[in-house]
Amino acid sequence: MTVHVLGVRHHGPGSARCLRAELARLRPDVVLIEGPPEADGLVGLAADPDLRPPVALLAHVPGEPSRAAFWPFAVFSPEWQAIRHAVEAGVPVRFCDLPAAHSLAARPGEPDAPGAPQDGPAEAGAGPRAPGDAAGGTDGDADGGGEAAGETGGGPGGDEDGGAPAVRTDPIGGLARAAGYDDPERWWEDAVEHRGDTPFAVIAEAMAAVREGHVPEEHEARREAFMRRTIRGAVRDGFERIAVVCGAWHVPALTGTPGKAWGAGLPPAKADDALLRGLPRAKVETTWVPWTYGRLTARSGYGAGVASPGWYHHLFAAPDRPVERWLTEAAAVLRAEDLPVSSAHVIEAVRLAHSLAVLRGRPLAGLAEATEAVRAVLCEGGEAPVELIRRRMVVGDRLGHVPDSTPMVPLQRHLRAEQRRLRLKPEAPERELDLDLRKPLDLERSRLLHRLLLLGVGWGAPRPSRGRGTFRESWTLAWRPEFDIDLIEASAWGTTVPSAATARVRDLAAAAPALPVLTALLERCLPADLPQALPAVLEELSARAALDGDVTHLMAALPALVRAQRYGDVRGTPAAGLAAISDALLTRICVGLGAAAGGLDDDAARDLTGRIDEVHAEIGLLDAGEEAADDRPGTRWLGALRGVCGRSDLHGLIEGRLVRILLDAGDLDTARAERRMSRAMSAGHPPARAAAWIEGFVSGGGLLLVHDARLLGLVDGWLTGLDPEAFVGVLPLLRRTFGAFAAPERRAVGERVRSLGAGAGTGPGDRAGSGEEAVDDERAAAAVRTVLTILGRV
Known part of the structure; x- marks a missing residue:
C-alpha cells in the first residue's frame, strides 16, 4: 500500500499539467481530492461532455440559501484534471476536506463558519466563504501558491483564550524572498508554471521547510485531521495505490516522516477523532453550477482566486509557444475592433516580450512582458485597447455549463x-x-x-x-x-417562475410600506403577466388609498397607476379595477390640491411642482380614447389647476407652472396669461418671487418665449427694470432657469431679445438690436492696447 500526497496550487496550469502526467505514471486505484465529501456522488457527472468548466460545486443548507459555499473549478485547476483522469480511467474519486455539513452549521463569527475571518475573504456575492482558502499573500492560491497565506495562524481576533492575534505568514512569499524575488507570484510562475517539470517531491520538501515549527489553528487542524481520516478510510477499504490531491501547504501534515510508511510521524487516529468529535452539523445539499472566469479572479473577492484566469487557461491549453499564440490572438481581438494591427506588429511584439524576459532573468515571458509588448507595439501606447485585451483575454468571459442531469431545485x-x-x-x-x-x-x-x-x-x-x-x-x-x-x-415561493413570482408579489404587496411602493409594484407586475397576483395587489392598493390622506402621496402613486393601466392594455394584460382606483385617486387629488399648495417654502414648492408635472404628463393617457365630456379626467384635472391658480398664497414657482400648463392646454388664452405674468412681475412682488414665477412658467421649455414676442417683452422689461441689487439677487435663479434650455433655444431667445431692442428704439436694448455693435471706447482701450502689443504694433 502506498500513499502519494501531491501538493498543487489551486487554479495553477503548471500544477494541473504536472498532476495529469503524474497520475498517468502512478496509476492510482483511488483519488482523494480536497473538497466537500458531500459531493462524492456528483463526480460521475464529470464524464458528461455537457459539464464544461468553469463550474463550481455548490453546497447549501435547504431553506437557508444564504448559508452556502462554492468550490470553483476551471479547466486548468489541478483538482478538475484529477477528476477527469479518474473518470476516464474508471477510478473512484472521494473528496477529503472537512464536510460542508460542519462548516455551514457554524454561525457567522464562529471558527468553522463559512466566511469566518481566519479563512480569508468570502466569495463575492455568495455571502459564505469559498472553499477552504485564504486571505492573503499572492494573487493566486498559496496552497502551493496562495491558500496557505490565510491558514498558517489563528484568526485575526486571536485564539479562543483571548491571546494575541496569530501572525499570518505567506509561505510562497518566504520561498520567493529566499530565491531573490520581490514578487511571490512571479517566483511561482518562474519556478512551476512556466517550467512544467517541477517534481512534487520538491514542492513537498519546500513546504516542509516553511511549515517547520508551525502549529495549526483550530479550523486548519480540523481540516487536516479529516483529510487524514479519509486517507485511513481508503486504506481500510483495501486500496493499494492512493493518490491525494491537496493544496501544497497541507502536504507535510498528510505525509508524515519521509522515507517511512505512511502514517509515521502523523497524529494518531484517536487524536484526530477527538479533534473532530462534537462538531455541529447541518443538512446540506450539493450540486454543480456554472461559473465564470470573472468570478474566479482574485479581485472578485474569492480567496483562492487568480488575477488572470484567461491567461492561465491559455498557458494550459497552449503549452508550446504560448507567447506567440497569445499575441496573435490579441492582434485578432484588436482587428475585430477595427484597429490596424499587422503581422509585423505581432512579430515585433513577440521579440519585445522575449527580450524583456531575458533582461529580467525569466525562463519564459510571462503576462507582464506580454502586456507590455501589447501596450507598446500592438496598441501604440494606448490604454483603452490594453483594457480591452485585459477584459477579453486576461480575465475572459467564459461561462461554464452543467448538464440537465445535474441535481437542481x-x-x-x-x-x-x-x-x-x-x-x-x-x-x-x-x-x-x-x-x-x-x-x-x-x-x-x-x-x-x-x-x-x-x-x-x-x-x-x-x-x-x-x-x-x-x-x-x-x-x-x-x-x-x-x-x-x-x-x-x-424556490421557497414556488416551483415555476410564474408561480414563484406570483407568490413573491403577494408578499411584497402585503409588506409595502407606502402607497407609491404599491403602485410601483403594480407597474412591475403587469409586464410580468401575473394575473393571479393582481387581485391581491389591487385590494391592498384600494385599502391603502382609502386611508392615505396625504395629497403628495396620492400624486406620487397616480402616475405609476396610470402607466400600469395603459401599459397593461398595450401588452394585452389588462387589470380589471385599475380604472376605478385611478379615477378615485384623481378625484381625491383634485379636491385636496388647493389645501396642499398654499403656504409652501422653496423646497416644498419645488417638490409639489414636480408632482404636478408627473400627474399632468400621465393624465393624457387616461383621456386617450374617451369622448369629450365634462367628467373626463383631463377636464377635472384642469379645473382643479384653474381653481388653485387663483389662490393668493401660492408660491411663485407653483403659480408660474400652473399658468404655463393652463396656457399650453388651451384653458387660458395668451392675453390672460400676459396679464397674470405682468401682475406677477409688478413692483408689488419681491424680485425673488417674480424670478420663481418665471422659472415655473418657462420650465417646460423656452420656445414659448421665442414665438410670443409679448411674453418675451414682459420678461425683458421686468429684468431690465430691476435695480442692481435686485438683479444680483435673482441672477442665480435666472441662470438656473435659462441654463436648462437647449443651446438652440437659448440662441433663439437671444436673437428675439435683440430684435425686441431694435423695435423699441430706446434704452440699452436699442444698441443690442440696432445692427451695430455697441462699443464703449474707454473700456475697450485696454483690450485694444493688448492686441496691438501682441501684433507688435506698439
Whole structure:
C-alpha cells in the first residue's frame, strides 16, 4: 500500500499539467481530492461532455440559501484534471476536506463558519466563504501558491483564550524572498508554471521547510485531521495505490516522516477523532453550477482566486509557444475592433516580450512582458485597447455549463427549460436584447425577464429603448453565477417562475410600506403577466388609498397607476379595477390640491411642482380614447389647476407652472396669461418671487418665449427694470432657469431679445438690436492696447 500526497496550487496550469502526467505514471486505484465529501456522488457527472468548466460545486443548507459555499473549478485547476483522469480511467474519486455539513452549521463569527475571518475573504456575492482558502499573500492560491497565506495562524481576533492575534505568514512569499524575488507570484510562475517539470517531491520538501515549527489553528487542524481520516478510510477499504490531491501547504501534515510508511510521524487516529468529535452539523445539499472566469479572479473577492484566469487557461491549453499564440490572438481581438494591427506588429511584439524576459532573468515571458509588448507595439501606447485585451483575454468571459442531469431545485430546472424554449442562452458577457412586443416570442421573453426581476434574479436589466412606442423594450443581459443562489432562495415561493413570482408579489404587496411602493409594484407586475397576483395587489392598493390622506402621496402613486393601466392594455394584460382606483385617486387629488399648495417654502414648492408635472404628463393617457365630456379626467384635472391658480398664497414657482400648463392646454388664452405674468412681475412682488414665477412658467421649455414676442417683452422689461441689487439677487435663479434650455433655444431667445431692442428704439436694448455693435471706447482701450502689443504694433 502506498500513499502519494501531491501538493498543487489551486487554479495553477503548471500544477494541473504536472498532476495529469503524474497520475498517468502512478496509476492510482483511488483519488482523494480536497473538497466537500458531500459531493462524492456528483463526480460521475464529470464524464458528461455537457459539464464544461468553469463550474463550481455548490453546497447549501435547504431553506437557508444564504448559508452556502462554492468550490470553483476551471479547466486548468489541478483538482478538475484529477477528476477527469479518474473518470476516464474508471477510478473512484472521494473528496477529503472537512464536510460542508460542519462548516455551514457554524454561525457567522464562529471558527468553522463559512466566511469566518481566519479563512480569508468570502466569495463575492455568495455571502459564505469559498472553499477552504485564504486571505492573503499572492494573487493566486498559496496552497502551493496562495491558500496557505490565510491558514498558517489563528484568526485575526486571536485564539479562543483571548491571546494575541496569530501572525499570518505567506509561505510562497518566504520561498520567493529566499530565491531573490520581490514578487511571490512571479517566483511561482518562474519556478512551476512556466517550467512544467517541477517534481512534487520538491514542492513537498519546500513546504516542509516553511511549515517547520508551525502549529495549526483550530479550523486548519480540523481540516487536516479529516483529510487524514479519509486517507485511513481508503486504506481500510483495501486500496493499494492512493493518490491525494491537496493544496501544497497541507502536504507535510498528510505525509508524515519521509522515507517511512505512511502514517509515521502523523497524529494518531484517536487524536484526530477527538479533534473532530462534537462538531455541529447541518443538512446540506450539493450540486454543480456554472461559473465564470470573472468570478474566479482574485479581485472578485474569492480567496483562492487568480488575477488572470484567461491567461492561465491559455498557458494550459497552449503549452508550446504560448507567447506567440497569445499575441496573435490579441492582434485578432484588436482587428475585430477595427484597429490596424499587422503581422509585423505581432512579430515585433513577440521579440519585445522575449527580450524583456531575458533582461529580467525569466525562463519564459510571462503576462507582464506580454502586456507590455501589447501596450507598446500592438496598441501604440494606448490604454483603452490594453483594457480591452485585459477584459477579453486576461480575465475572459467564459461561462461554464452543467448538464440537465445535474441535481437542481425545480425552479432552476423550469428556468432552464424556459431559456431553451425562448432561445435565451445565458452568457457571461453583457449583450443587448431589443424586443418587439408585437411578436409572440419577444413578448414571452419580456415576461420571463420581468418575472425574474420580481424574484430578485437580475439576469436582464432594462435600458432605454432605441425605438419609439410602447411596443419596444430593450434589455442588457449578463448571467452571473450567484443567480443560482438567488434561484434556490426564490424556490421557497414556488416551483415555476410564474408561480414563484406570483407568490413573491403577494408578499411584497402585503409588506409595502407606502402607497407609491404599491403602485410601483403594480407597474412591475403587469409586464410580468401575473394575473393571479393582481387581485391581491389591487385590494391592498384600494385599502391603502382609502386611508392615505396625504395629497403628495396620492400624486406620487397616480402616475405609476396610470402607466400600469395603459401599459397593461398595450401588452394585452389588462387589470380589471385599475380604472376605478385611478379615477378615485384623481378625484381625491383634485379636491385636496388647493389645501396642499398654499403656504409652501422653496423646497416644498419645488417638490409639489414636480408632482404636478408627473400627474399632468400621465393624465393624457387616461383621456386617450374617451369622448369629450365634462367628467373626463383631463377636464377635472384642469379645473382643479384653474381653481388653485387663483389662490393668493401660492408660491411663485407653483403659480408660474400652473399658468404655463393652463396656457399650453388651451384653458387660458395668451392675453390672460400676459396679464397674470405682468401682475406677477409688478413692483408689488419681491424680485425673488417674480424670478420663481418665471422659472415655473418657462420650465417646460423656452420656445414659448421665442414665438410670443409679448411674453418675451414682459420678461425683458421686468429684468431690465430691476435695480442692481435686485438683479444680483435673482441672477442665480435666472441662470438656473435659462441654463436648462437647449443651446438652440437659448440662441433663439437671444436673437428675439435683440430684435425686441431694435423695435423699441430706446434704452440699452436699442444698441443690442440696432445692427451695430455697441462699443464703449474707454473700456475697450485696454483690450485694444493688448492686441496691438501682441501684433507688435506698439
